[in-house]
Amino acid sequence: MDDYPLLNLFWTMLWFFLWIMWLFLLFKIITDIFRDHELSGWGKAGWLIFCILLPYLGVLVYVIARGKGMSRRDVKQAKDAEAAFQDYIRKTAGTPGAGGTGQGGSADELARLADLRDRGAITDEEFERAKAKVLS
Structure with missing residues (x-):
């Protein structure tokens, strides 16, 4: 360890x-x-060749040129994955409209009513009437 100073270890x-x-x-x-x-096929091939032949420069240029698009595509992929997951949950839970048995239908209807009330589309009185109708 004497031949390798602490600063060299840090570097x-x-x-x-x-x-x-x-x-x-x-x-x-x-x-x-x-x-x-x-991105076209030729564009993809060009970026790949650039990133493989000049790796450090290619990565730096790609991040500068297409960095904002990268983040948008990441967000879009996350939203699509979340939507697919929610759709899968709805199908397997058997909610109406998803080909299920109807279990949890009143809970979904109550959630929709609460959302309408929270957005101001219906009043509290209308919400209570609709809630009583759903629960009966």
Whole structure:
């Protein structure tokens, strides 16, 4: 350990961390290239070749040129996954309109009524009447 001072250990750890961070970003960019449906096949091939032949420069240029689009595609993918998950839950729970048995239908109707009341579309009195109708 005498031959390797503490400052050299710090620099080695820093460079290793930056290399791992760059690898993570490279894989994120590659998945983003394939996820982008607006980019043509030639565009995808060009970005891939650029990121593979000039890896550090390619990653930096991609993040600068298409960084905002990356975040939009990430958000869209998360929303689509959430919607698919919610749809799956509705189908397996058997709520009406999803091909189920009707279990939980009154709970869904009450939730819709509460949402309408919260948005101000119906009054508290209308909510109570509709609630009594659903529960009976």
